[in-house]
Amino acid sequence: MLCRVLRSPRKADTYLFIPATALVAELPETLQTLFTPEQEVTRLMVTPERKFARIDGVKLLEHLNTEGYYLQIPPPPVNMLATLKD
Numbered sequence: 001m002l003c004r005v006l007r008s009p010r011k012a013d014t015y016l017f018i019p020a021t022a023l024v025a026e027l028p029e030t031l032q033t034l035f036t037p038e039q040e041v042t043r044l045m046v047t048p049e050r051k052f053a054r055i056d057g058v059k060l061l062e063h064l065n066t067e068g069y070y071l072q073i074p075p076p077p078v079n080m081l082a083t084l085k086d
Contacts, residue, residue, distance in 0.1 A: 001019060001020075001045070001046045001061060001064060002019070002020040002043060002044075002045055002046075003017050003018065003019060003020060003043065003044055003045070003046045003060075003064065004017070004018050004019075004020050004022070004040055004042075004043050005017055005040070005041045005042050005043070005044065006018065006024070006035050006038055006039060006040055006041065007039045007040075007041045008034045008035055008039075009035075009036075009037060009039055010033075010034055011034060011073075012074070013073075013074035014034065014071070014072065014073050014074065015041065015071075015072040016031065016034075016035050016069055016070070016071055016072070017046075017060060017063075017064065017069065017070040017071075017072065018064070018068065018069045018070075019064055019068070020043060022068060022069070024036060024038055026068070027068070027069060031069065031071070046060050046061055046064065048061060054072055054075075055070065055072070
């Protein structure tokens with residue numbers, strides 16, 4: 001499946017994967033707000049065999065086929081103080 005990757009102009013390191021033919025106007029209102037104005041980063045072909053930074057191709061295709069999008073948010077920050085207390 002050909003997919004577009006959009007970067008959020010409002011939240012750092014937040015990306016949205018959508019099918020190439022999908023429109024941002026068709027997404028839930030919250031996502032429209034986060035990803036407007038559109039900032040397309042790239043287009044890529046998603047296959048089951050392909051691996052991405054935080055998800056594999058099979059799961060990404062499942063999200064794209066069921067919800068119509070995949071939202072990638074940054075991992076939570078590591079609390080370095082908690083690691084020192086142990």
